[in-house]
Each structure stands twice: as structure tokens, then as C-alpha cells.
Amino acid sequence: MKSKTAFLHKPHDLRIEEVELAPLKPNQVLIQVGACGICGSDVECFEGKSAEGRYDIAPYTPGHEWGGKIVEVGSGVSTLKAGMKVTGDCVMACGVCQNCKDGLMPSACLNMREIGFRPDSPGGMGEYMIVEEQYVHQIPDDWSYAMGAWVETFSIGYFGLWGNGGYIDASDTAVIFGVGPVGISATMAAKTSGATVIVVDPIPSRRELALKYGADHVVDPTAGNLKEQIDKLTNGSGPSVIAEASGNDTAIASIFDIAGHSCRIHLIGHSIGRKVPVELGWTIWKTLKINGSGGTKDFGQRTIRFMSAIKDKYDFDALNTHYFSFDKLHEAMDTAINEKDTAFKVMLQFPID
Ligand SMILES: [Zn+2]
Numbered sequence: 558m559k560s561k562t563a564f565l566h567k568p569h570d571l572r573i574e575e576v577e578l579a580p581l582k583p584n585q586v587l588i589q590v591g592a593c594g595i596c597g598s599d600v601e602c603f604e605g606k607s608a609e610g611r612y613d614i615a616p617y618t619p620g621h622e623w624g625g626k627i628v629e630v631g632s633g634v635s636t637l638k639a640g641m642k643v644t645g646d647c648v649m650a651c652g653v654c655q656n657c658k659d660g661l662m663p664s665a666c667l668n669m670r671e672i673g674f675r676p677d678s679p680g681g682m683g684e685y686m687i688v689e690e691q692y693v694h695q696i697p698d699d700w701s702y703a704m705g706a707w708v709e710t711f712s713i714g715y716f717g718l719w720g721n722g723g724y725i726d727a728s729d730t731a732v733i734f735g736v737g738p739v740g741i742s743a744t745m746a747a748k749t750s751g752a753t754v755i756v757v758d759p760i761p762s763r764r765e766l767a768l769k770y771g772a773d774h775v776v777d778p779t780a781g782n783l784k785e786q787i788d789k790l791t792n793g794s795g796p797s798v799i800a801e802a803s804g805n806d807t808a809i810a811s812i813f814d815i816a817g818h819s820c821r822i823h824l825i826g827h828s829i830g831r832k833v834p835v836e837l838g839w840t841i842w843k844t845l846k847i848n849g850s851g852g853t854k855d856f857g858q859r860t861i862r863f864m865s866a867i868k869d870k871y872d873f874d875a876l877n878t879h880y881f882s883f884d885k886l887h888e889a890m891d892t893a894i895n896e897k898d899t900a901f902k903v904m905l906q907f908p909i910d
């Protein structure tokens with residue numbers, strides 16, 4: 558069986574090629590892809606600005622935000638069947654190395670594979686993909702494939718607040734930095750958990766979007782002193798929870814100024830590869846708790862249930878500002894690269910029933 562599949566050979570060299578699919582191993586499922594989102598990290602790899610995409614080893618298929626339908630299952634697969642709508646984890650931990658057996662995050666796996674970033678792993682930018690049963694999650698039949706493609710993104714924002722012992726409830730006031738796909742997911746997760754949610758972003762259209770997706774208040778950090786604006790909204794006490802989803806240096810530095818006492822700080826936005834000056838001493842004087850999470854752990858099923866519970870309140874499909882058919886992949890990438898302000902999520906679509 559053949560599949561038209563994209564391969565990133567080197568920066569700016571993304572080709573759709575026809576490949577012969579390998580026969581299924583007993584623990585694998587063959588998936589026909591229905592939709593695949595373009596993530597900011599796909600763009601960074603395409604532009605050669607990130608070392609996560611491993612074209613230095615061999616060409617690989619990008620795409621870790623996907624929804625599809627199972628076409629065939631291997632002889633040993635017991636929990637999935639042909640015809641099921643599915644999505645899957647991004648980081649694929651082996652489960653048997655020392656770090657996996659110690660229960661560490663999948664991103665600590667010593668034999669880590671990663672959907673959409675490595676030549677030893679499949680990717681969503683192709684008509685078909687082959688994935689092991691343990692990384693595949695069924696989604697409800699009434700979901701669009703594009704909504705399935707949002708599960709991975711949503712899980713990052715949701716896990717950012719709730720993973721590794723995190724919690725948030727109606728007693729909390731949360732400040733979320735950055736209205737990208739992950740920030741908007743954290744906003745929905747925080748609001749649904751009952752917290753008062755303040756979202757910070759300098760772009761007016763993004764602040765408007767946040768108000769539609771769970772923000773109680775939005776703040777323009779360029780409109781004045783950020784601490785004063787946040788203090789005003791929190792009666793001077795500052796937030797009890799902060800989720801940093803922008804990866805922006807100014808935002809990261811301001812966390813330590815605006816945090817309330819004993820604030821639980823969750824770092825989700827990427828800032829690796831540079832040093833960001835911060836007033837770290839506030840960690841001591843405010844007893845701050847800082848928590849980072851690279852990816853998620855065991856959150857696929859839970860994310861699908863969470864999204865099912867809120868999908869009538871928040872329109873996930875409306876977050877896809879641009880749709881392209883897979884054969885227009887290069888136009889889609891151009892849009893994701895050049896129209897960052899208006900292209901909130903660029904979604905590739907495949908012919909599928
Ligand atoms: Zn991503």
C-alpha cells in the first residue's frame with residue numbers, strides 16, 4: 558500500500574513523496590490521516606531554528622497534531638478497531654528503560670521516539686501513518702478530525718496546569734501569558750476548573766480571542782506597568798497561579814514581579830537556548846513554586862474527556878483560521894510562517910470520509 562507523505566530533508570526543503578507502507582507489526586495500527594495541524598515547532602524546524610526536528614539523522618515526516626481513522630490493526634492489537642476515529646501522543650516513551658521504569662516524564666525516556674520530529678517515528682503530514690497501539694487514543698465519532706488534531710495541543714496547556722501534581726480551582730486567580738494555541742488551551746482549562754482567569758497578550762485580536770475562550774479579564778502588557786494592571790485586578794494580592802505560554806523574555810521576567818505569595822508558576826512556553834534575566838530572589842520572599850513540564854504524561858485519554866465536556870461551550874474548529882488541502886502543503890507552511898498574527902492555527906486536510 559502506498560502513501561503520499563511529506564518529508565523534511567533540511568530547512569526549507571519539505572517534499573511530498575510517495576512511499577510504500579511497511580507491513581503492520583502485531584502491536585501497530587494503520588491510520589488514515591484526516592487532519593494535521595501545523596505547530597509553531599513545525600515552523601521552527603522548517604526554518605532551521607530548532608534542533609527538535611532530526612533531519613540531521615535522515616528526512617522525517619513532520620506533524621504531531623493529527624486526527625484520523627483506523628484502517629487496519631495488527632494481529633496483537635486488542636483495544637482498537639478499524640473504523641475508529643483516533644489521535645495520538647507526540648512523545649512515545651519505550652516503557653522499559655531505566656527512566657521509564659522510574660516513572661519519569663516520557664521526554665526523559667532513554668529510547669525516546671517522537672511523532673512528527675524524527676526519522677524513526679511516524680508523522681501526521683501524510684495520507685497514512687503507522688503507530689503502536691499504546692500511543693493511539695480513540696476520539697468520539699461526532700468530533701471532526703481537526704478537533705482530534707487539537708488534542709495534543711490542548712493536552713500541553715491542560716497538563717501545564719494539572720500535570721505533575723498541579724491543581725487549580727475556584728479559589729484561584731490565574732494569569733496566563735500568551736494567547737497562542739497552548740495559551741488558549743490553558744485559558745479554557747483554567748476557566749473550566751473554576752478559576753478567575755486573566756490573560757496577558759500584546760496583540761489586540763489575541764486578547765479578543767481569549768475573551769471568547771474563557772478569559773475573565775485581558776491585559777495589554779504594553780499599555781502600562783504590568784504589575785500595577787494585575788494588582789488592580791487582584792486587589793493587590795497578585796495571582797495564585799501563573800502559566801507562562803508565550804516564551805517571551807519580558808513575560809518570563811515579569812512573572813517574578815506580578816506573582817502573588819505562594820504562587821504556583823507553570824512554565825510551558827519555550828525559552829531554551831538563551832538566558833533570561835529575572836529577579837529570582839522573589840522565589841524566596843514570595844515562596845514561589847516553579848514547575849516545568851516538557852510534554853505530557855498519561856494525559857491523552859483525560860484530555861479527550863475534558864475536551865468533550867467543553868466542546869459545546871468552546872468552538873475548537875473556529876480556532877482553525879486557515880485550512881489547506883494536503884497537496885497545498887507549501888502554501889500552508891508559507892501562511893503559518895508569514896501570517897503569524899492572523900494565522901492562529903493552520904490545519905491541513907486530507908480526503909477522507
Ligand atoms: Zn506542538
Ligand SMILES: [Zn+2]
Pocket residue numbers: 650651652653654655656657658665666667668669
Ligand atoms: Zn524509556
